[in-house]
Amino acid sequence: xxxxxxxxxxxxxxxxxxxxxxxxxxxxxxxxxxxxxxxxxxxxxxxxxxxxxxxxxxxxxxxxxxxxxxxxxxxxxxxxxxxxxxxxxxxxxxxxxxxxxxxx
Numbered sequence: 001x002x003x004x005x006x007x008x009x010x011x012x013x014x015x016x017x018x019x020x021x022x023x024x025x026x027x028x029x030x031x032x033x034x035x036x037x038x039x040x041x042x043x044x045x046x047x048x049x050x051x052x053x054x055x056x057x058x059x060x061x062x063x064x065x066x067x068x069x070x071x072x073x074x075x076x077x078x079x080x081x082x083x084x085x086x087x088x089x090x091x092x093x094x095x096x097x098x099x100x101x102x103x104x
Contacts, residue, residue, distance in 0.1 A: 024047070024102060025050065025100055025102075027100075028099060028100040028101075028102055029097065029098070029099050029100070030091070030097065030098040031097040031098070032095045032097075035095070037097065040095075040096055040097045041094070041096045041097070042096060042097045042098070042099055043087045043088075043090050043091045043096050043097070043098050043099070044087075044098075044099050044100075044101055045084060045087050045088070045098060045099070045100045045101065046101050047100065047101060047102065048070070048080055049080055049081075049083055049084030049087065050084070050100050051070060052066065052070070052077060052080045052081040052084050053081070053084045053085070053088070055069060055070070056081055063077055063078060063081070
């Protein structure tokens with residue numbers, strides 16, 4: 001009995017589903033002008049977050065349509081978009097550097 005309870009404490013999370021990203025940006029780093037890098041904190045934006053911003057805010061798609069293009073559920077798209085917007089706000093408001101993590 002103890003073993004079965006112990007085993008349930010360490011349940012592995014579901015494997016992450018690959019998202020469909022159509023855009024791999026050429027420019028992947030932004031920083032405030034005139035501030036040396038050694039003085040800046042950095043915010044990292046995943047390609048999935050970048051794609052969510054591109055589809056919703058740049059292309060102007062509805063969340064449902066953007067989620068279909070990324071092949072994710074609408075709630076997953078919404079969480080990704082929320083995370084991206086929070087990171088971009090942190091970058092702008094706090095004068096940090098922004099790095100978009102490119103696919104390998």
